[in-house]
Amino acid sequence: MLNGRSDVSPQTRELIERLLREHDYRPRNSRHSGRARLIDLVFNDLDSPWALELVRGVEDVTHAAGVGTVVSQVHRRTTATRQWLQNLRARASDGVVFVTSDVAEPVHTELHRLRVPVVIIDPAGGAATDVPTIGATNWSGGRTATDHLISLGHRRIGFIAGPKDLLCSRARLDGFRAAMEAAGVPVDPGLMEQGDFRNESGYQAGGRLLDRPDRPTAIFASSDQMALGVYEAARRRGLRVPDDLSVIGFDDLPDACWSSPPLTTIRQPLAEMGALAARTVLRLSRGETIETPRVELVTKLIVRESTKSLAETRGQTTE
Numbered sequence: 001m002l003n004g005r006s007d008v009s010p011q012t013r014e015l016i017e018r019l020l021r022e023h024d025y026r027p028r029n030s031r032h033s034g035r036a037r038l039i040d041l042v043f044n045d046l047d048s049p050w051a052l053e054l055v056r057g058v059e060d061v062t063h064a065a066g067v068g069t070v071v072s073q074v075h076r077r078t079t080a081t082r083q084w085l086q087n088l089r090a091r092a093s094d095g096v097v098f099v100t101s102d103v104a105e106p107v108h109t110e111l112h113r114l115r116v117p118v119v120i121i122d123p124a125g126g127a128a129t130d131v132p133t134i135g136a137t138n139w140s141g142g143r144t145a146t147d148h149l150i151s152l153g154h155r156r157i158g159f160i161a162g163p164k165d166l167l168c169s170r171a172r173l174d175g176f177r178a179a180m181e182a183a184g185v186p187v188d189p190g191l192m193e194q195g196d197f198r199n200e201s202g203y204q205a206g207g208r209l210l211d212r213p214d215r216p217t218a219i220f221a222s223s224d225q226m227a228l229g230v231y232e233a234a235r236r237r238g239l240r241v242p243d244d245l246s247v248i249g250f251d252d253l254p255d256a257c258w259s260s261p262p263l264t265t266i267r268q269p270l271a272e273m274g275a276l277a278a279r280t281v282l283r284l285s286r287g288e289t290i291e292t293p294r295v296e297l298v299t300k301l302i303v304r305e306s307t308k309s310l311a312e313t314r315g316q317t318t319e
Contacts, residue, residue, distance in 0.1 A: 038067065040096045046071070053270035070093070096117070096119075098123075102125040103120065122134075122168045142179070143178050145250065149248060150185065159176050160219065160220070160226050176220060223249060225249075242261065249266070264303050265304070268297070268299050276295060
């Protein structure tokens with residue numbers, strides 16, 4: 001019956017079709033009939049350079065596949081979420097890629113009911129077990145960044161964390177702690193600050209660190225935007241990067257190499273993460289099975305000019 005069989009009575013067909021309409025049933029192979037194929041890319045916050053990198057990666061894949069991309073910013077307000085779900089049902093999306101989200105249970109339940117596949121980039125909360133997730137090697141990236149500062153002789157290292165609910169933020173913090181422990185360097189709670197990945201939070205947190213009488217000789221900001229905020233906090237205090245303060249970020253956004261001085265950072269392959277998420281959700285829309293539900297792409301240390309050996313810095317005394 002669902003495949004267009006004609007050997008059933010009109011009454012039976014009408015009854016079944018009414019039930020299917022009531023339950024929003026849509027056969028997978030009819031989802032594309034008579035309409036353009038689409039996937040949804042959903043952010044909690046689009047106001048970030050890294051969001052544009054993810055969009056670029058998704059678009060590269062969807063354009064090549066002849067699939068459109070609908071980019072949305074959906075906060076956790078119930079009204080906005082309900083409206084987004086209504087729009088998604090209307091356009092019969094092939095799948096959804098969420099970015100830095102925990103996907104509220106009512107949303108997850110509704111998408112499952114509609115048979116719309118979901119992939120998450122950098123999930124919030126715990127690691128999802130029933131939804132494919134894409135990320136970077138944040139733990140090893142955090143450790144590599146810290147190891148770099150330690151190798152330059154720094155021991156008083158400030159750390160500015162990202163949002164506590166994000167898996168990637170916690171992994172970078174854990175990598176920082178692991179590097180400090182392996183080097184036998186105590187983690188000073190007074191040198192730990194909380195941020196939200198944005199420039200302003202880096203500026204505020206950096207200012208608090210630099211106003212300490214025993215200020216750090218280096219700061220690891222767990223996003224490039226926060227690292228650039230630290231730059232401004234240092235500048236306003238008459239401190240020079242890297243002569244008076246070494247700074248390392250995380251992301252390698254396009255602006256990192258154009259900052260003054262060019263920012264040493266951990267590169268995470270944002271465009272590649274977006275591309276992989278798009279390929280994964282399209283595979284799921286075709287009914288394919290994903291063998292590895294959690295994929296982490298490799299991070300890399302990019303050394304530029306914002307970090308310097310403690311022994312070479314001016315105005316510092318070696319410990």
